[in-house]
Amino acid sequence: MSETTEPSLELTLAYDGTEFHGWQAQPACRTVEGDVRAALERLLGAPPVLHGASRTDQGVHALGQAVSLHGALRIPAARLVPALNGSLPLDIRAVRASERTPGFHARFSAVGKHYRYMVDAGEVPNVLLRRYAHHLPVAIDLGRLIEASRHFIGEWDFISYQCESGQVRESTVRTIFEVRAARRGDLLAVDVWGDGFLYKMVRTMVGTLLEVGRGRWQPDHVRESLAARDRRQAGPTLPAHGLCLMAVYFEASELHASHRAPPLPAPWSEGLH
Numbered sequence: 001m002s003e004t005t006e007p008s009l010e011l012t013l014a015y016d017g018t019e020f021h022g023w024q025a026q027p028a029c030r031t032v033e034g035d036v037r038a039a040l041e042r043l044l045g046a047p048p049v050l051h052g053a054s055r056t057d058q059g060v061h062a063l064g065q066a067v068s069l070h071g072a073l074r075i076p077a078a079r080l081v082p083a084l085n086g087s088l089p090l091d092i093r094a095v096r097a098s099e100r101t102p103g104f105h106a107r108f109s110a111v112g113k114h115y116r117y118m119v120d121a122g123e124v125p126n127v128l129l130r131r132y133a134h135h136l137p138v139a140i141d142l143g144r145l146i147e148a149s150r151h152f153i154g155e156w157d158f159i160s161y162q163c164e165s166g167q168v169r170e171s172t173v174r175t176i177f178e179v180r181a182a183r184r185g186d187l188l189a190v191d192v193w194g195d196g197f198l199y200k201m202v203r204t205m206v207g208t209l210l211e212v213g214r215g216r217w218q219p220d221h222v223r224e225s226l227a228a229r230d231r232r233q234a235g236p237t238l239p240a241h242g243l244c245l246m247a248v249y250f251e252a253s254e255l256h257a258s259h260r261a262p263p264l265p266a267p268w269s270e271g272l273h
Helices: 032-044 077-085 142-152 201-213 221-228 252-258
Strands: 008-015 049-052 061-070 092-100 112-120 154-157 173-184 187-194 243-249
Touching: 008 032, 008 077, 032 049, 032 061, 032 077, 032 092, 061 092, 077 092, 112 201, 112 252, 142 173, 142 187, 142 201, 142 221, 173 201, 187 201, 201 221, 243 252
Parallel strands: 061 243
Antiparallel strands: 008 061, 008 092, 049 061, 112 187, 112 243, 154 173, 173 187
8 A cells, every 4th residue: 555545644753863873774873763663663563664753964963854664563552651751761752642634745735844952152151051052152243144034034945055955955945934033041042943954954044043143244144155156255054053943833823823923932932932
């Protein structure tokens, strides 16, 4: 039976990406997909057909990675989450499971994603956030950064913000729906919503915004870098550990509602509005 007619299920995962070589299964490497696939096989008795919405890189975290499962599952959706968490390592958690119509695919059915990048700008790094925030002990002008971020909103060719991946893409045009930046003390959060992202695109976007925020470029340099279609005109690609996949959306209404009042979960919730 083909995947288009088999029952489908959406599984939402959260994970600390520190110890993983990214999402995608690789020989002789620990990956999120590999651990999830092994746990599901133990529960189901056979290798599952699963697809992740985002191939998060080595060290990138997730609070809302979406995974599609296909085929007749021996465990009802309501029981899958506790059963799976009993088999998964502690740095991966199943958050929820939902039945979907046949043909649902976590990657190709998605209409948008929400990423957050965290920066610790304190002189001394916060030891509790060392896995989740990039330490950059410099003065950052939040107003300049926010002004620059507005130039990303809209449909653009983001080839200047694509890092070499070895993959040939049909198009480097993407739509950014919203970019928001907020700060509490030394901790800066930059949230980005878009219909899709190129390889390391968000980390390069935030790297560019930080160059503006620290005074090296003017805010309109973002617009100029997009027009240049030249990777050298964008800022540095920031380390992976500051990035978190917050959510994947499959309905346009949910996507657009999400960036009007973005949730900011622990440990970054209080005061970041």
